Amino acid sequence: MSAPDRVVVRLASPALFVGASADGTGADTDVVTDDHGAPYLPRHRLAARLRAGAHRALAVSPDLAGVVDEVFGRSRSHGRDRMLRVGHAVVGDAVRAAVARALAGRSERARAVLRRAVTDAHTALEAGIEVGSDGAAEPGRLRTHRVLLPDLVLTSTLTWAEEPGPDHWRLVARACLATTQIGLKGTRGRGRVDVRLADPEGADPDALTLRLAVPPGEGRR
Template structure:
């Protein structure tokens, strides 16, 4: 069975992936997009959420603390000390290729207009007003947020700096299962996600993640004797 080579993020609720869009959308809080106007989840944010998920998983699997530090780095490190290597979580190749072809050779301002339309197709604007202690709206507190609509599936390439062991896969799979929200304002129901591991063999990502997350099975007596020899 082939090892997973990517992480799949399925968005189940609107999410705020705050950042700068290609052309700016006029919202108080914009959404991060690539040069073609397509939303994506930056690799460092995905890694941070997975690291938090690993922390939650350790509450019931303290024996994986060592592998977790190796996989995600210690003290939220994003440097070379981590075994895990992630790409940005992006839309599928067919979508990105189609948008790239549509933009190819376009001159301004047509190119910017089309690119903005691409962003609009995946996002929406939400407005809200800050509320004071008395429950009344705060004057001047109206804000507009650009959100990513639910439905898209984002995929991040997955590699390792050195070959991982079963315990590294185990903590990564458990971190994926424990990561259920991504983005800002999660307490308001935003950014609900399913995060799973997927491989090139087409196996079901949910089943594959559960398989890798499972604790090791009991070792047969003959295998223990062989290990001692």
């Protein structure tokens, strides 16, 4: 059985991946997109969420405390002191290839229209009243937010600086299972996600992640 080579992120509710889109969507809060207009989750945000998930997982697996810094590096570190590197979480290869073909050879004006269409296909525009520091609505402060649609699946590649052992995989699997929110306004029910490991052979991500999360000798009766 081959080792996992990527992390799969499935949105279970609308999510705000705040940033700059390729051409701008006119929303007060825009969404991060690549040069083709497709939304993605930047690798540093995903890595930060996984690291936070790893720390939450220590509540049930304190024996892995020493492994967290090995795998994810020290807190807020962007240096080379980590074994695992994750890539941007992006839409599938087939979608990106189709968009690239559609954009090829077109004028910049036509490319801008197509990029915006790609963004619109994966997102929705929501409006709401801005909330003040006291939790009350601010009169006359209507704001719009570009959110990613539920059921969108994004994939991030995994790269290891050295060969991982069973404890490294167990930690990463538990970090995935403990990562249930991504994006802004998570406390308001936004950005609920399922994060799982996947391998090149197409094994079921849920079963694969759960298998790796179980310590050797447990749960295998």
